[in-house]
Structure formats: C-alpha cells, structure tokens
Amino acid sequence: MWKSHLRYAVIAGVAALLGVVACSPSHPPRPAAKKANNRKPAPNFALKDASGKVVQLADYKGKVVLLDFWATWCGPCKIEIPWFTEFQRKYKDRGFEVLGVSMDDDGWKSVTPFVAEKKINYRIVMGNDETGDQFGGLEALPTTFVIDRSGRIASVHVGLTNKKDFSDAIEELLEDPVQSARSATVGFNRGGANGAQPGHRAEPHS
C-alpha cells in the first residue's frame, strides 16, 4: 500500500516537474534570430587578410554573414570551426559567407599554419583590440555574430554554442525574402559603434 502510494507520488512528481519545465516561461520556443526591427547595424571594419588585402565587413552587404571572433589558443573555437567550414560549403551558393576574425596577438605566425591544418575554407582577417571594442569589447572567445543581408546583427553567441543554433539562425536569415529586399536600403554602421557600443556588450543570444 505504502509502496503503491509512493510509486504514484513519484510518478505525479515527475509528471508535475515535466509539466513545469514544458510550460515554464523560461523555456519558451525561441527564434534563432532577433526580429528584424530589433536588430542593430553591425560596425564596419577594415582588416587585412593573409594576402594583405583589406577586407571591410561592408563588402558583405547583401549576404548573410557569420562573423566569428576566435583565436588559435581558444579550445572552444576549435570545436566550432569545422561547423563553420561546413556552413561555408553548404550555404555559400545561397548568399552566405563566414568571416573569421583572429584575435591572436602574434598574428599570422600562428594563424597561417592553423588555417592550413584545419583546412579552413573561409576568409580570415586579423583583428585587434579596436575591432573588439567596436563589437562591444570581446571579453571571451569564441564570440560569433550572425548578420543579416542588411548588415544588421541578428544574433550574438558568446562561448561554445550549439551547432543547431547557428544553422537555425542562418537558415532563417537566408529564407527571409524581406531581408533581401531591404538590403538595398540598410547598411553597415561605418562609424563603428552601434548595437554593440564600445564598452557595452551586445546582448548575447543564448
């Protein structure tokens, strides 16, 4: 009898717990990207790639961009990089690009062999503290911004993130016809500071 009551109590408890979790306001279904009217322009920058060519973020206007701040000494970055290589291959033909910004102090000395070793198939540029400040002061790596075709930050991911969170955000932005239409009128913030104000971290999407 007592055992039977205990069994029902346990079942009821588990069911209640599952119900609470399922209905909890802290676990609502979450869109992969912020709503378009909540997005702020990504700061523009001009940084050099391995060949010395100056690359501006504004050059990518009209494309969905995954902007990854990383470093060769960052373990969690090394988990995400193969995903980004896959995304570059998978989505490139749909107007998508990955752009990696290395924050290595010793520059290409570490980055060049790393890029070759990991077979990175997207462009890498060399970042600096100023770039980090433009994006809200990057306190931790990896920090990844998913940017819509209009040059606005749709999601921010600080630290190791689920692969699906990235792919959901990318797919959502690639499939949004409104963004394609708007890309002609909304641009990158060439002044630098914006939705990721210097000294103010952009709201992480996590």
Next chain:
Amino acid sequence: MAPNLAIAPSPTVKAKKGSTATITVKATLPPGFHANSNTPTDEYLIPLTLKWTGGPLQVGAITYPKGSQEKYSFSQKPLSVVTGEFAISTQFKVPANAATGAAAQNGTLRYQACNDRMCFAPKTVPVMLSLDIE
C-alpha cells in the same frame, strides 16, 4: 566575467649574500576556471610562464606545477591545466656583491584561462618579491 588570477603577497625574504634560495610564488584561479600548465598538450595553447625581469638575484631553475590532465566539453583529449591554488618555485642565487638592505625582485606571470565554454585573452600580471639582503 574574465577570471583574475590572484598572486598571494609574499613575505619579505631574508637572503644572505653568496647563498642560494628557493622562493615560491603562490597564485589562485577562481573556481570553474583553468589555465594551461607550462607544458600544454597542444602547440597552439599558451603556457603558464613566469619571467623574472629585474632585481638583484641571479635566476636559476623555475619549477612549475605539474599540470593535471582534465577533460573538457570542448576538448577531444585531456588538457594539461592548473586550477585553484598553485605554486611556482624559483631557485635564486644571491650575488656576493649584492647591495645590503631592502630590495625587490620583479617579474611577470603570463597565463591564459578558460572555463568549459569560453576562453579569455592571455594576461600578464606583475609579480614582486620583497628581499632583505644581509
């Protein structure tokens, strides 16, 4: 958010001219964070490094803590890391012609810390030993 490595203040070390001394620097990382040991398992990782940059003592061997092998969600193999409180010892020789009295031996400790989801930029913190040379 970024962890600060705390260096324990060291008591004044009495050092006799012409003698040798082993002096230990104690440092502490906050819970939940780790730093690479002096011998990380990956060539791209930044090792824990103590450098003595100035002072009256002649610097000998530096002995780092043996890294513990820890597995993290982002690493396919265990990493050699230090966590919590750890100590680094240095053998010094006090030159026979060192000036008598109070002195300081200065150095820097470079480390690069992570938690199980993210990493923080390498930092270099000052280290100072107070000496009383006799």
